[in-house]
Amino acid sequence: MPTALLGLAHHLPAPQRVGSVQRPIFAEPGGPSDLAVPAAGQALREAAIAAPDVEFLIFATMTPDVTFPGAACYFQDKFGLGTVGALDVRGQCAGFLMGLMIADDYLRAGIYRNVLLAAGEVHSAGLDYSEAGEPIARLFGDGAAVAVLGVRSDGNGLESVVCHSDGRHYERFWIEYPSSRQHPLRLTVDDLRAGKHFPRIDREHVERFGVDHLPEVVREALHAAGVTAQQIDCFLLSHVLPSVVERSAAALALSPSRWVAAGATHGHLTAAALPVALSEARAAGRIGHGARVCLAACGAGYAWGAAVLTI
Amino acid sequence: MRNAHITGIGRFVPPKVVTNEDLTARMDTSDDWIQQRTGIQQRYYSEGSVGAADMGAIAAREALERAGVRAEDVDCVIFATLSPDVDMPSSACLLQARLNIGGIPAFDVRNQCSGFLYGLATANAFIKAGRFARVLVVGGEVHSTGIDITTRGRDVAVIFGDGAAAVVVEPVDDPHKGILTTHLHAEGKYAEKLWLECAAARERPRLTEAMVEGDPPRVFPRMEGRYVFKHAVQRFTEVINEALEAGGYTAADLDLLIPHQANLRISQMVALGFELPEEKVLNNIQRYGNTTAASIGLALYEAVETGRLRDGNLLCLAAFGAGFTWASALIRW
Numbered sequence: 001m002p003t004a005l006l007g008l009a010h011h012l013p014a015p016q017r018v019g020s021v022q023r024p025i026f027a028e029p030g031g032p033s034d035l036a037v038p039a040a041g042q043a044l045r046e047a048a049i050a051a052p053d054v055e056f057l058i059f060a061t062m063t064p065d066v067t068f069p070g071a072a073c074y075f076q077d078k079f080g081l082g083t084v085g086a087l088d089v090r091g092q093c094a095g096f097l098m099g100l101m102i103a104d105d106y107l108r109a110g111i112y113r114n115v116l117l118a119a120g121e122v123h124s125a126g127l128d129y130s131e132a133g134e135p136i137a138r139l140f141g142d143g144a145a146v147a148v149l150g151v152r153s154d155g156n157g158l159e160s161v162v163c164h165s166d167g168r169h170y171e172r173f174w175i176e177y178p179s180s181r182q183h184p185l186r187l188t189v190d191d192l193r194a195g196k197h198f199p200r201i202d203r204e205h206v207e208r209f210g211v212d213h214l215p216e217v218v219r220e221a222l223h224a225a226g227v228t229a230q231q232i233d234c235f236l237l238s239h240v241l242p243s244v245v246e247r248s249a250a251a252l253a254l255s256p257s258r259w260v261a262a263g264a265t266h267g268h269l270t271a272a273a274l275p276v277a278l279s280e281a282r283a284a285g286r287i288g289h290g291a292r293v294c295l296a297a298c299g300a301g302y303a304w305g306a307a308v309l310t311i
Numbered sequence: 312m313r314n315a316h317i318t319g320i321g322r323f324v325p326p327k328v329v330t331n332e333d334l335t336a337r338m339d340t341s342d343d344w345i346q347q348r349t350g351i352q353q354r355y356y357s358e359g360s361v362g363a364a365d366m367g368a369i370a371a372r373e374a375l376e377r378a379g380v381r382a383e384d385v386d387c388v389i390f391a392t393l394s395p396d397v398d399m400p401s402s403a404c405l406l407q408a409r410l411n412i413g414g415i416p417a418f419d420v421r422n423q424c425s426g427f428l429y430g431l432a433t434a435n436a437f438i439k440a441g442r443f444a445r446v447l448v449v450g451g452e453v454h455s456t457g458i459d460i461t462t463r464g465r466d467v468a469v470i471f472g473d474g475a476a477a478v479v480v481e482p483v484d485d486p487h488k489g490i491l492t493t494h495l496h497a498e499g500k501y502a503e504k505l506w507l508e509c510a511a512a513r514e515r516p517r518l519t520e521a522m523v524e525g526d527p528p529r530v531f532p533r534m535e536g537r538y539v540f541k542h543a544v545q546r547f548t549e550v551i552n553e554a555l556e557a558g559g560y561t562a563a564d565l566d567l568l569i570p571h572q573a574n575l576r577i578s579q580m581v582a583l584g585f586e587l588p589e590e591k592v593l594n595n596i597q598r599y600g601n602t603t604a605a606s607i608g609l610a611l612y613e614a615v616e617t618g619r620l621r622d623g624n625l626l627c628l629a630a631f632g633a634g635f636t637w638a639s640a641l642i643r644w
Contacts, residue, residue, distance in 0.1 A: 085495025181362025
């Protein structure tokens with residue numbers, strides 16, 4: 001039996017203005033674990049699994065509540081998941097897909113019977129909202145989603161998940177500080193004054209890489225699942241630059257009714273982008289039970305991936 | 312479903328040795344005080360701009376060579392660290408660049424002292440599920456740039472050292488060999504008994520000058536030592552028992568126990584509880600300090616090199632640390 005989505009829900013904070021756009025911004029103090037808690041309650045209700053019966057927890061984020069321990073530990077405590085394993089994964093924009101790949105194999109190997117996969121980001125705590133920083137700050141939003149994974153009797157589920165990384169261009173889209181390789185101290189006040197703790201993006205390089213790799217990884221996931229693009233009811237595509245999503249959909253010759261830009265209204269939610277978009281599309285009736293979807297993301301690392309899933 | 316097995320191991324520690332005596336020049340402490348509480352005699356500090364991925368890449372090359380696996384044949388990189396080279400992306404990506412193996416999935420596991428075993432358990436799942444055939448699991452830390460090496464920070468600072476270790480994990484045909492069972496746990500209730508607060512995305516903003524310059528600064532790890540000690544002994548014992556029971560063994564069957572090198576006194580107390588003689592427990596914290604995600608790999612390397620771990624031996628790896636997280640793996644070598 002394939003790994004199936006048993007429950008899925010998302011939680012977004014209220015929108016606020018960032019320049020000319022609206023973004024979900026978690027205004028009060030709190031981290032991604034706080035955003036994931038309400039989503040988890042809903043996802044577990046749908047899955048008809050009680051919190052004490054969750055066997056393993058994975059949290060994908062690049063903006064953890066504190067530096068360590070990770071968001072998974074905080075989430076575990078707030079949600080009351082006892083002493084189950086709590087794995088914190090850093091896969092940047094492909095974080096959810098990497099988490100999905102990991103969860104899939106823990107399940108298929110028979111190590112756990114269900115896995116709670118959370119993805120959440122509080123980007124707003126780490127962005128430069130000054131006029132100079134706004135062009136990058138407006139790209140991002142805050143939010144979280146939780147997927148409950150296990151096995152379903154109807155046999156529907158994950159048909160493929162593929163992930164890739166290529167660290168050779170890591171400085172094209174990164175946050176340099178705190179930087180443990182910097183001696184004698186990984187973070188100084190001078191580093192903060194220089195803004196080295198804010199994300200930096202080489203738009204041209206990131207765009208070119210995304211346009212090359214997002215359609216390619218979609219094709220790879222389709223091939224791995226043994227399906228054609230025509231057999232997919234909805235493509236959900238995620239990239240920090242909206243133009244990459246549009247150009248990828250065009251490269252795949254998808255008509256507008258067949259794809260969703262994961263960041264269209266919320267900005268880029270990084271690890272949370274795909275599960276939030278999937279949860280929203282489902283809630284809006286855009287995709288229903290038995291629909292086959294393709295999720296794909298490409299971003300910092302570089303890291304990219306795609307999955308085919310019948311929900 | 313084939314078992315996964317460790318087929319190669321490598322390590323790297325930076326050349327600079329820092330003895331307890333060296334630390335006395337930077338803080339009010341003494342060799343006696345440090346040794347009595349932790350067993351540590353020296354540790355290594357990275358220099359220049361050498362990060363966890365730089366050291367991890369050297370360890371990985373050695374592990375690959377010993378496994379007889381070419382870097383380009385690796386299917387996946389799992390990097391365990393709490394001291395990444397840069398804030399984002401992952402050190403796994405940087406290591407991938409150092410080894411020039413772009414294209415395969417690479418991600419970081421951020422599970423502190425249990426990170427190596429969380430990574431190993433995940434590699435085990437990948438291999439059992441048949442997704443990958445050659446997984447590189449690396450643990451690497453540069454603590455020395457993120458601890459308060461003054462009298463104010465001495466309780467934590469004296470403990471930690473830098474280093475890296477790597478293992479290659481592959482399927483094995485013999486069903487009695489390799490990783491027999493893995494066990495992962497966490498208890499976030501105690502997150503702030505051993506933690507590094509800032510950068511903190513739960514704060515607004517996540518980093519400020521006050522966090523860096525305050526007294527005490529919020530950008531260094533903090534620990535309630537006694538609390539950690541007590542929980543460590545309990546959870547180490549539980550998770551080793553869990554592995555033994557799952558495998559149908561008792562402590563008497565163990566040929567070697569390698570506990571995460573958190574503190575020599577913790578390891579000794581755990582070993583005492585299992586009535587394990589000294590030769591069945593590998594401790595090398597005396598020479599490395601606590602290297603967090605690298606410690607089990609560094610100790611495993613030593614076990615292989617010195618012949619303390621031989622073909623057919625029953626090995627238990629166990630960890631406890633920040634989170635709290637704890638974990639174990641039972642391996643037929």
